Amino acid sequence: MTIRMDRAELTAFLRAEFPQVADDFEVTGVTAEGAALHMKVGERNLRPGGTVSGPAMFALADVAFYLALLSRIGPQALAVTTNCSIDFMRKPGAAPMRAEARLLKLGRTLAVGDVLLFSEGVPAPVARASLTYAIPPAR
Template structure:
């Protein structure tokens, strides 16, 4: 199993999530991850709430980290399908996304990702199906 720093170094190449959006990896274990984002002005939509794309980016990145934390594998798992349910929004604070495996098969997997506010209120939930493919 790779160290958290090794996983962070690998996923630093996911420039949209890490550099553009500003998401950081807090925990990375096979089948589970946690990522965090401090909300700033670039994440807010025209009506003062968090842009939906930020929720989705956090969830997709948390899924990627959880399912691909074994960075030396000859396989990588990519998103095949995602469904997102928005429950609440926020306009400030720090968000935490937690990804957990629901089913891990030979070629497909299912993960559930929840995003929480500072006070541990669940803001959205995502169910993602992944497809395992050989690295190029």
């Protein structure tokens, strides 16, 4: 697949379109398969017991897949999540997290992929998300 937005362009897009969360995420890579992100974890991301909350992990998975998709289709802010399922496999610690997003199918109107989530210091994934995105029609 052709990469239409690189790491710097995705970072600039995130800052312009989603300034409210842009500082929470860092695009660490864009490849032919997808994209990788890093998420800072602070007190607001934790649930009782000192673990990263499900909603925080959902946000990381969703943003990672969104940016992986945009890296292929270009800056289309209106691409939206139509489905997401997450399997929480291990308890993440109160540490930064990494996402590895992979596009499995890119069609004209839908994109399907998965995201593995890792907690810093834990070699195995702590969660796996499966996502489908709707792609807006070309104008």
